[in-house]
Amino acid sequence: MAESHDHSAHIKSVELERLIFFSDAVFAIAITLLVLELRVPERAGPDVGVVLRHGLLQLIPRMISFVFSFALIGIYWFVHHRIFRHIRRWDEGLIFRNLVLLFWIAFLPFPVALNGAYGDQPIAVTIYAAGLMMTGLSQLWVWRYASHNGRLLDPGYDPRLVRLITVRSCVAPLVALLVIVLAWVLPLPWMANFAFGAIFPLQRLAVKRYERGAGTPRSD
Amino acid sequence: MAESHDHSAHIKSVELERLIFFSDAVFAIAITLLVLELRVPERAGPDVGVVLRHGLLQLIPRMISFVFSFALIGIYWFVHHRIFRHIRRWDEGLIFRNLVLLFWIAFLPFPVALNGAYGDQPIAVTIYAAGLMMTGLSQLWVWRYASHNGRLLDPGYDPRLVRLITVRSCVAPLVALLVIVLAWVLPLPWMANFAFGAIFPLQRLAVKRYERGAGTPRSD
Amino acid sequence: MAESHDHSAHIKSVELERLIFFSDAVFAIAITLLVLELRVPERAGPDVGVVLRHGLLQLIPRMISFVFSFALIGIYWFVHHRIFRHIRRWDEGLIFRNLVLLFWIAFLPFPVALNGAYGDQPIAVTIYAAGLMMTGLSQLWVWRYASHNGRLLDPGYDPRLVRLITVRSCVAPLVALLVIVLAWVLPLPWMANFAFGAIFPLQRLAVKRYERGAGTPRSD
Amino acid sequence: MAESHDHSAHIKSVELERLIFFSDAVFAIAITLLVLELRVPERAGPDVGVVLRHGLLQLIPRMISFVFSFALIGIYWFVHHRIFRHIRRWDEGLIFRNLVLLFWIAFLPFPVALNGAYGDQPIAVTIYAAGLMMTGLSQLWVWRYASHNGRLLDPGYDPRLVRLITVRSCVAPLVALLVIVLAWVLPLPWMANFAFGAIFPLQRLAVKRYERGAGTPRSD
Secondary structure, eight states, rough: SSSSSSSBBBOOOHHHHHHHHHHHHHHHHHHHHGGGGGGGOOOOOOOOOHHHHHHHHHHHHHHHHHHHHHHHHHHHHHHHHHHHHBBBBBHHHHHHHHHHHHHHHHHTTHHHHHHHHHSHHHHHHHHHHHHHHHHHHHHHHHHHHHHGGGTTTTTTOOOOHHHHHHHHHHHHHHHHHHHHHHHHHHHSGGGGGGGGGGGHHHHHHHHHHHHSSSSSSOOO | OOOSSSSBBSSHHHHHHHHHHHHHHHHHHHHGGGGGGOOOOOSSSOOOOHHHHHHHHHHHHHHHHHHHHHHHHHHHHEEEEEEEHHHHOOOOOHHHHHHHHHHHHHHTHHEEEEEEHTSSSSHHHHHHHHHHHHHHHHHHHHHHHHGGGGGBBOOOOOOOHHHHHHHHHHHHHHHHHHHHHHHHHHSSGGGGGGGGGGHHHHHHHHHHHHHSSSOOOOOO | OSSSSSSBBSSHHHHHHHHHHHHHHHHHHHHHHHHGGGGOOOOOOSSSHHHHHHHHHHHHHHHHHHHHHHHHHHHHHHHHHHHHBBBBBBBBHHHHHHHHHHHHHHHHHHHHHHHHOTTTTTHHHHHHHHHHHHHHHHHHHHHHHHHOOOOBTTTTOOHHHHHHHHHHHHHHHHHHHHHHHHHHHSSSSGGGGGGGHHHHHHHHHHHHHHHSSSSSSSOO | OOOSSSSBOOSSHHHHHHHHHHHHHHHHHHHHHHGGSSSOOOSSOOOOHHHHHHHHHHHHHHHHHHHHHHHHHHHHHHHHHHHHBBBOOOOOHHHHHHHEEEEEEETTTTHHHHHOTTTTTHHHHHHHHHHHHHHHHHHHHHHHHGGGGGGTTTTTOOOOHHHHHHHHHHHHHHHHHHHHHHHHHSGGGGGGGGGGGGGGHHHHHHHHHHHSSSSSSOOE
């Protein structure tokens, strides 16, 4: 796949923009396809009103799954946004790792649908959380590759900020791992999903700890 | 989520463009997915021509819903276009509020389908109008955040124009509220949808009133 | 919808790019959604191989419809490309007419599916050709609006080239009209679709006639 | 289709960017639509857990097909990326050939679904490999057209690099041809798909051979 055998990084260019654009499009399509799982109840039976109300009630778990998943893909998009803000150059290694990340993003509508339909089965919650974990790990992989010794970063990068982004990127995969454990322990597997809410305070904690470690950190 | 604890706004940059691009993609996908609700009638029975004509007649409410919804998402896109014309900087608060707006846009294909299939049920029309109302309110939220004390606007912004955009952005949510009320009052709930037509003269009225208040307003 | 009551055209800007981008996204999504009509035959029965071969044979009309429709949307995209090459400014009238065009583009997957499933019914072929005709007429509407007295064009525009684009843009809607007539006259309605092939020589004729009218016309 | 009868190539411009953008959007949509073939098993029967586990096991061939196809479309996107890195100008011939390539990209979700559902039937594997072969051949067609005598390339192009890209672009179609042959020879047709793995070492070989032929080749 490599025409150049040394990993000489190319300078920021229209190709980096194209890479970001392609990623954004995949994120946008995956996040918008989620809604296709919210199927309108079949019109049937003598009392349409009852059928509709019953059908909508049955959709509630899928709705919750939709909201959660939109939020999580939204966060991953936002993190991708933040990571690429610091990247100035690209090479084939970056493109490959980014494609792996996009694979997991494009795959997400499936585990989301599974979680919406089988939230009472630990295996469905596990696949859902595992999908989100793989997404997070791929993103970490992209970032580790780009930031290792500042390989593809702006030359004036702040090593503390790089570490902070690394630590923060570990939070979501770790929480997803916790969700998997909970899915097998809790009596109602879908309740494990609520553990995803822990992502926010934990990230805040990471930011706090790093701030205490040094004076005023440079803003991201 | 915040690496910077003061909400220091960043200058207009490639990231703002990426935010706009991502929003445009979600708008474009949502508006194009609407057509998936127009399902071709199943080929069956001895007289295919009759089946087809009958099936097409039954699709008419969905077609009307399709046209209405395309127009309304088109208007929201256009308003997003206009709002971001005045925004010069961004911060995480803007990204968050814009993601909430995109959530409602990405969700719209579901209430549109519901309205098309169950237009005779007040609850379906209510969910449809509520979805459009939440979209409008989220957009208002984005605009209020960006324009409050000119936070993220071009420094030379015109306060009267900001107020005009605010007033105009209230029209669609208020009309959606009216649709909800009508859906429960009218004998045929789907007729409530026609109240959406009131958006255009009411916006014109808002523009007129503001124009009377001052000399020649600066063009938007 | 108009904050400015005189149709003062804005100079070419990031907004025009956003308009083009949004249009491109709708074109790309509509053209890619066509494939969803090519459904894989259900796996059933004792002899899977026979089921598959039989199912694939039955898909042939849809395949032909897919190829035709891809080509026609591709042409419309290309014409959009060419029209906007000459447009330098925008106003709300252009945005409105372009949204009408995008409505017809986003709608196309439905008549395409109809044509694929009911090619033996003149009404299906009619709806298909009418959808393509409306798309072409909307595009003509965009172009007439933009080019009238050179309203939104580059100041140094060539009036003969403008007329040539106008004439060429009339070809597809006229051929679609012919297809509608043929669908009711021919014994096999789907054969009417082949008349779309007339678009190419007729456009070439238009180019030739204009070339004869003057010396070397300026290249488009 | 041609307003200009001589194939005068236009200089690199916003139109070339629009062409690339449109292509990227089609790639992104096609690659993301693949997931729609991974349908969640129907919830039914008394023991939901057994139904789910059984359903997931049955999805495995589709999953493998999904992973393979994502990788192959990803590679084609990457090659498109690389080809257009060298193209500086465009003409209608390039647009036409690129539309043909996009046709095959937009078509791919169908053979992918076929391969996932009927991997045990040589005809399904053949259609799948043929779809990938046509995609590769179209890409080769784009590249041959653009690079012939350096027609649309940067004037300072490296002829050896052009040849290298040509040779490398032949690898995927040739391997697809091999897959077709194997699908009819092997007892289990879906095993033929694994031959796609040969793409990577063969491309590396091509790079090696060209490197031996000259000193240090210019990096791509």
